[in-house]
Amino acid sequence: MLRELDPLLHSQLRLGIMSILMSVDGAEFTFLKEQTNSTAGNLSVQLDKLSEAGYITIEKSFRGKKPLTTCRITKKGLKAFEDYVNALKDYIKP
Amino acid sequence: MLRELDPLLHSQLRLGIMSILMSVDGAEFTFLKEQTNSTAGNLSVQLDKLSEAGYITIEKSFRGKKPLTTCRITKKGLKAFEDYVNALKDYIKP
């Protein structure tokens, strides 16, 4: 039947973030902003949500004198992403 | 890279409705309600949106003395669904 779709992942921007984080080992805020074509504000909010859910970690540091935000997917996030994709298949299979 | 996801389809309930309508030739309101596990109110609203977008047709008739609402996907809806699925693949491919 039609399974539930994790509402945290069923959002274009958050799904895009997670999708990118699945394929890289850490992504910077600015990189995510470019790749997802989002505004900084929206990205900031959605990263926080993913972080609060434990799906990603957000590490704040400095590169030279500028702040640098680096995001990584967690084991929990990876599992959630896989579960989401599996559930989604019910909806989109031919 | 990451394509836009048609916001009309990127909703659990509307996607579920469309997914079902892809595989049957017409579905009744009550059937969709059962299969999607939604409330009548929510279903009614989402069906209207899909209908307004021209993704489905809603035919109202009577079965005996009771109202009967039958939904069908349109050619436009089919195209939109396929486009959505293709765009989504960017996000979920391994």
Added chain:
DNA sequence: AATTATGGTTTATATTATAAACTAATTTAT
């Protein structure tokens, strides 16, 4: 003749997404 059930629609509320405004520091140009 009340009560309950069916098949919905409408309206109100909660949630979510997005945009706008702001902060703080750093470059660049004058």
Added chain:
DNA sequence: ATAAATTAGTTTATAATATAAACCATAATT
């Protein structure tokens, strides 16, 4: 040296969306 613009974000306000609650009309049941 200082004003203007850029970078790298965060916070707050507003718009959009989803969901739930309340409602309506008719029919069937007790």
